[in-house]
Amino acid sequence: MNNNKNTAEIILDTAQSIVQDAGFNGFSYAHIAEKVGIRTASIHYHFPNKEDLGEALIARYHRHFISAIAQIDTETQNNLEKLRKFTLLYGGPVQDFCTCLGVMLSTDLATLSGKTREGLVQLFTANLEWLERVLEQGRRVGHLNFKGAADVQAHQFLASLQGAQLLARSFRDLSRFNMIAEELISALT
Template sequence: MTKTNNNKNTSELILDTAQAIVQQYGFNGFSYSHIAEKVGIRNASIHYYFPNKEDLGEALIKRYLRNFQQFVAGIDAEIPNNLEKLRKFILLYSGPVQDYCACLSVMLSTDLATLSGKVQVGLSQFFTANLAWLERVLDEGRREGQLSFEGAADVQAHQFLAALQGAQLLSRSFHDISKYEKITEGLISALA
């Protein structure tokens, strides 16, 4: 394996570990020592890739946005029906719920006041991408007769995203996945 691949793998492993920790404890709930212990490297190795925690946060949210964009592009390429696209989108947000965590964006939002400006901007870009995709799918679904709702698609997109985030938090608080499932089933039935 070349040094470049080894560096990339270490960097990704650090990001994977940091994301899991943030999704469990929040951005302010860990230090580089926590990551180093889980990955089995020294703190200095983490600083090599991410000189400070703000750099790590920025890399986390950039990667999260990139992964989200790839995920919804895959949904768009594979699924023609807009109601089914929304069901698949719900599955994306259900992933962390299985471990009684919340998605990275929800957890970063809880620490918003203490995040660097770049991480805050990245978080805003992530939510903007979510809302734009949802609005487009909702609008197309209504025009094509697959979805039914009153009012503007952008308002519905905001309500849909807020409901998913709230569902994650309720499931986590109650340690009960069924809370998420009840809310998402209600979202889909209200649009079908």
């Protein structure tokens, strides 16, 4: 059983890497099998079809995100510092000129299963709710300064980071992501 879990995680790791580079429609089980060194039947054993794989990918990514923001909340009480750490979450995939799983899945939205689309909405909702809370708390205690509603600011912040990923990927230039992320933070002080 433990071996099955390890194989499933290796399949998910490989699929996530491929999706973040080529999109959900840019691969087949044969691509994963070749990279992992297993037969496609092994992948089908864990994920009977691609929809099952997509649902597992977004669910796992959402769990990792919840864990990451919980760690940010534990590490610091300063809301500006929380936002800096949040931008690092989005900066991670950019190092390989990829985007986060959510951005790439969004580009294939029309062909995703209903559960995968729902998982994507839940992921983005978790991002926005956390950002809104941090922004509102930060403004209340004087860590942050911005005009307008915190929920609008949260949407702008998230959309800017996602767009920054796409620009960095398109230009193959990490500095474009960093420039946008730094300006987002700077604009809130």
